[in-house]
Amino acid sequence: MKKTALITGGAGFIGSHTADALLKKGYNVRILDAFTKPVHQYGIPGYLANEIEVLRGDVRKRKNIYEALKGADVVFHFAAFQDYLPVFSRYFDVNATGTALLYELIVKHNLPIQKLILASSQAVYGEGTYRCNNGHTVCPSQRSIKSLKKHQWDFVCPHDGLALKPQWTNEEAKRVPHNSYGISKVAQESIALNLGKRYSIPTVALRYSIVQGPRQSPFNLYSGVLRVFVTHLLAGTSPTIYEDGKQLRDFINIYDVVKANILVLEDARADYQIFNVGSGKTWTVRSFFDIVQKQLNSDIPPKIDKTFRVGDTRHIFSDINKIKKLGFAPFRRIEESIGEYAKWVQTLPHFDKLITSLGKT
Ligand SMILES: NC(=O)c1ccc[n+]([C@@H]2O[C@H](COP(=O)([O-])OP(=O)(O)OC[C@H]3O[C@@H](n4cnc5c(N)ncnc54)[C@H](O)[C@@H]3O)[C@@H](O)[C@H]2O)c1
Numbered sequence: 001m002k003k004t005a006l007i008t009g010g011a012g013f014i015g016s017h018t019a020d021a022l023l024k025k026g027y028n029v030r031i032l033d034a035f036t037k038p039v040h041q042y043g044i045p046g047y048l049a050n051e052i053e054v055l056r057g058d059v060r061k062r063k064n065i066y067e068a069l070k071g072a073d074v075v076f077h078f079a080a081f082q083d084y085l086p087v088f089s090r091y092f093d094v095n096a097t098g099t100a101l102l103y104e105l106i107v108k109h110n111l112p113i114q115k116l117i118l119a120s121s122q123a124v125y126g127e128g129t130y131r132c133n134n135g136h137t138v139c140p141s142q143r144s145i146k147s148l149k150k151h152q153w154d155f156v157c158p159h160d161g162l163a164l165k166p167q168w169t170n171e172e173a174k175r176v177p178h179n180s181y182g183i184s185k186v187a188q189e190s191i192a193l194n195l196g197k198r199y200s201i202p203t204v205a206l207r208y209s210i211v212q213g214p215r216q217s218p219f220n221l222y223s224g225v226l227r228v229f230v231t232h233l234l235a236g237t238s239p240t241i242y243e244d245g246k247q248l249r250d251f252i253n254i255y256d257v258v259k260a261n262i263l264v265l266e267d268a269r270a271d272y273q274i275f276n277v278g279s280g281k282t283w284t285v286r287s288f289f290d291i292v293q294k295q296l297n298s299d300i301p302p303k304i305d306k307t308f309r310v311g312d313t314r315h316i317f318s319d320i321n322k323i324k325k326l327g328f329a330p331f332r333r334i335e336e337s338i339g340e341y342a343k344w345v346q347t348l349p350h351f352d353k354l355i356t357s358l359g360k361t
Helices: 013-024 062-069 088-108 145-149 180-198 225-235 254-266 285-295 334-345 351-358
Strands: 004-008 028-033 053-056 074-077 115-121 203-208 210-212 251-253 273-277
Touching: 004 013, 004 062, 013 028, 013 254, 028 062, 053 062, 062 088, 074 088, 088 115, 088 180, 115 180, 115 254, 180 203, 203 254, 210 225, 210 254, 210 334, 225 285, 225 334, 225 351, 251 254, 251 334, 254 273, 285 334
Parallel strands: 004 028, 004 074, 028 053, 074 115, 115 203, 203 273, 210 251
Antiparallel strands: none
């Protein structure tokens, strides 16, 4: 008999691509999605495959979750509130309370969920791992406004005053999130792994790095530099690169992320564990801009004028050795992520108007 996979947030970027992969694998796919703005500006997105059972509903609503869970064998919990807005309580309401409610209903109704995969984030680490010159490992908390105002971008060791060296951050690193989204993701994965273990619901938390590719809503302001650079260059305007552009980031293609999702679904060794899901490579923000510029055949330069945003991460890149041991091997090139995203964004309704407004953000 065919298995049924429920994907919360399945109309979104990662959810819809995962839905396509699950359909190919022979699953019935059901999504529960609130089609929230600003992510969804045009209602139900046209890219959702016809075979998907679409339930409109909110992960904060008991009735909606219960309806969606009935008859499901496996669950991908992707619905989340991601933004920079100072509506602090909403991050916890959607991301943490929604997750607790999901487990509450599975336990209450004794639902036979065989696997629950949760989308966590690299944001749980905040600044990630660094090493001092004396060899000590540190996970610093966010940079002070005072040091940013002095344009002192890098962390320095309080003992010798020398710059700390950024390291690959693995799953054992201390979690020092520095925004409400990151804190809610820590809460979300703690709730899921704890309740999963307690009630024998095989649970896996995946800490994605920055995911890129088509279907990532350009209205999602949390979606990062690819959206900013592409929309600016298409609009003919210069995007701002914050600080000095030397921030290190790790970007991963959506199709590699989908592979990781399916891998942990099918491998029982992943149960009750946390995995980083990244590309295993790093780029500076400036070098990433150069690649976008080349891909778009643009000669528009960026603005790099020491502007900064309080709360930005200096460097973060994830160590993926743990998931590699399960057989994960990211293979998509960054140029593919950029090219496919840029092509897709131009197919959106009212693209010209859209690009003019987004090219200013
Ligand atoms: N895209 C990334 O780079 C990235 C990185 C790390 C972690 N993540 C996590 O992966 C998951 C999926 O992210 P995405 O990039 O596909 O985001 P997305 O915004 O494209 O998709 C999220 C979906 O959740 C839905 N949703 C939001 N609130 C809801 C609610 N209360 N009830 C029901 N549905 C709701 C939205 O309508 C949307 O379709 C999220 O949990 C996110 O935190 C994403």
